Amino acid sequence: MRTWHKLSLAAATAAATATALAEPADAREQLRLVGSSTVYPFASYVVEEFGATTQYPTPVIESTGSGGGLKLFCAGDGTDTPDITNASRPIKVSEYDRCQDNGVDNITQAVIGSDGIVLANTANAQRFELTLEQITRAVAAEVPQNGELVENPNEYWDDIDSSLPHNEILIYGPPTTSGTRDAFEGMVMEAASEEMGYDGAYTKIRQDGAYVPAGENDNLIVEKLVQNTEALGIFGYSFLAENRDRIQATRINGVEPTPETIAAGDYPVSRSLYFYIKNGHAGKVPGLYDYVELFLSEKMIGDMGYLKDEGLIPLPAGRREQIRQSVLNQEQLTRLEVKTLNQ
Amino acid sequence: MAANLQAEKRIRQRYRREQRFKALCIGAITLAILFIFVFFADIIQRGYTAFYQAQIQVEVTYDERSLEIPAAAVSEEVRPLVSRGFLRQVPGHVQSDPDLKGRTVTRWVTADTGVNQYLKDAHTGLSPQEKATVDKLHEAGRIEFAFNTNFFTRGDSKMPEMAGIKSAVVGTILTLAVTMAVAFPLGLMSAVYLEEFATDNRFTRFIEVNINNLAAVPSILYGLLGLAIFINFLGVPRSSALAGGLTLALMTLPIIIISTRAALRAVPDSIREGAFGVGASRLQMVTHHVLPLSLPGILTGSIIGMAQAMGETAPLLLVGMMAFIPSAPDGVTEPATVLPAQIFTWASMPQRAFDELTAAGILVLLAVLLTLNATAVLLRKRFERRW
């Protein structure tokens, strides 16, 4: 009989564990967010704050890229799809149509602020001053010369323009998989390529050693910049803010990156950041609009907001108020608006 | 005489060569041991500062305004010195204790990471004015170092002073529970089959070769397997302890099988023959005699396998366990992270304050792993039986 006892004890324990581990039924309790890796640091800050200050559980956030996020977001209206997707560009008409086709017909768009990308060198050297075209000529794999594309011959900055210093071109930048690289290619190379005589948007970066992809540990890039006074690094604006004592930002098209110039769009390497809300989930997933309200509150995206310290550049106060109003009224995004946004 | 001299010379030469070779060997091992010391000294020196943290004594005003804007709860002078992680809790304090409303309380709270870094002589983002305030308060005894409880009681955070390892530890425990729940019984049964039941045929030999190969497959390939089979095909939630645990289970399985087989083989055949002699079936022989006798060896092998799974990172990155997890997961299907993945995440954070946290996380991980390995060694020593 002893075995019998032991067995029943073991079975009871196992059954109890199984019940304890069982998941709650279909309805999701946590918000699910996907989307851009550029927005990810800001959104995860809000996610943490939301979990810490409300009675709702901490939302689940995943970095999938803007395109990937919108793809998941538009896959359907069921609770197994994300509630919010972050994006570093406005939704495209084709994506919007796909959303509509899959029954996601009521979405709201929120703009949270701007993001800038800076080129920086060590604070001990002379400050650089470049144009978008000069940067593109420095990093592109091929450059147009006499009407045709040739392999990038520029080795020194003064090869590009004699007014630039005779410094070796050496740029530490994000690797192919990074959102910052995506942004850099879009805002610098693509923006400059049309006037330069490329055949359409050109975004291929050279591989001969002048552009060094440097990933995970950005602090090492700073070390390198401090040591090699000729080198430049490509960073998100927040990283510059963190390391102002050691590096200085390059003026691009004559504009220095400051929160003001970035928010106003004067600094050319800046863009707006967005997130999209699935209104169909508003009643089904608890806390959806509480999260949105927190994200859009002054203490987050305002002039003194926490996200400013993380590198987000706040919008002008009037615009913030206007966005807050329209988003919290769950204003539906129309196809016409999407079209104008993409022009 | 000449021949003798020459022979003596040659002998001396040979002895010198002997000395040189021995010195070389001692040099090699000294180098290896020296590295261990340098390594531990380096990590400890980088990490020990994370175990204490600056605290600041402030007057917290719980009035209407501070419920609206929590930052208004403390005076303007010290506001940038107080952790935002504390300020955001201010409305929560009143909610849980309504008596606080309208009162002003003096309390010790976590200081901002800038203060922490400044007092630890690291890079800080504080302005000269703020630095002066910190110096003043520090002298007045209103800023002091205390044990960093946040590091053990909180999950990951964007604020270095609020970041801790709790959610990673819980995630590690859940993941390892899944790993061992799958790998231990499967490994044990495979080993028992191969050692006690299988006849030496092609199938058996195939399995043996296969297991040896699996033990040497790079761990990252298990990550590809986990991604393709568990997540994309079976639909296990990404980043969950279940996905990570199953992946690690397959990785640990060969280690457990190999060590269990060694333990079973150490039991002499006389025990088996004795069991058969009194009429036991094969199953009875195994469960009543061989398994109890080889248990210490089996446990030792499993602990070592578990320690290896615990330190593994690469396959887990591929199944999405490098996630931002501020609060500890409640179940195996919720997104989770593990200690090594947390270390990796912190190591790639841009804020420099995370460097000491990374090293401190490493210290915790190493302490646990060394304890596990030491337990395994002790277990082997204590219960090892020579037949």
Place this chain on the structure above:
Amino acid sequence: MSTGQIILSFLAGLLPLALLAYGLGRRRALTVAGGQDRALHSRPGFYGWYAVVLMAAPAVALALLAALLELLGLIDAPETLILAAALALAAGGLWTAERTIQPGLRARNIVEGAVRWLLITAASVSILTTLGILLSILLEAMRFFQMVNIWEFLTGTTWSPDTAFLGGAGRGGEGQAEAEFGSVPLFAGTFMITAIAMAVAVPIGLLSAIFLSEYAPLRVRGAVKPALEVLAGIPTVVYGFFAAITVAPLVVDVATALGLEASYQNALTPGIVMGIMIIPFISSLSDDVISAIPMRMREGSFALGATPSETIKHILLPAALPGIVSAFILGVSRALGETMIVVMAAGLRPNLTANPLESMTTVTVRIVDALTGDQEFSSPETLSAFALGLVLFLITLVLNTVALIIVRRFQQQYE
């Protein structure tokens, strides 16, 4: 109900049933034997287990079959229905067991047979794992090779997936240069770092093993051997942090002092640190083979007047060579597949160079980078991870087989 709940309710239903089956089977056996267990063919407990087997086996088989068919999309039955059917089958099995228990029933043999099959199933999981690795990698690699020529992948010297990424991010367009997937620079980086690692690990590891087995007094050996094994227990992510934070700046400083220019993500740093990681691997395997050489061979050599070092060089090392070579090969295969150290300390730049002070990238770094990035799963850059994984798998497979053959064929056998 979610799949997880289905599985849990299945187990939660099966467990009490199993308990019930064991109790009922045992009691039934004693009843039919009239309370005298000597009348039974097997011990009463076996009849309990017999009932459990009869109850659980068909239910589990049905559940697994249904799950498999559903996953393959062959059937689409509601999960609750399958659950109910499986539990009903279990009850039926239990009833059959109750009916068939007789004193003469050879319960022990039946249970033994069932356990044997259970064990075979468990042992087959390792085969399934290999199959799983091969299949999962192969299928995705095939998709990649539909987009990229396999010959170009193996022999191309330019790795530049930029444009593939743009396609994934939704910005692909006309007029862009083609993405190139030539894996030679990646493998060159991998082999370079492996070579550096082995150059560190083999001399130190081998000489340490010789010291431990031939020169060290027992007490020193007892203290030093576990200390060396500590090195093997350090997680690779920790080595990676150490390499990136401590060793890399050191290497750069030394190189600068020597008038050389070094990148912070040079290949030397991960190579050295990886070598340190492999030391205990080489030393303990070599120590084992050297210690296994019988004493009489040493004594014979000493009797001829050889010094210890001469004995080692002329007698012991040649005898232990097959084992040492196989340890070396296993070390190489470990270095090739090592991931975290290179992810944290090596560069991301595909670079075909012989200068270890330059930044270069490896196969495993690309795999991690491609699969933790932002691309869509079906983009060529993501799928390239599986193609690289396939090559890596084949290389380690060949290396392991070679090591095994060397040991089998050349290892000296002492009786």
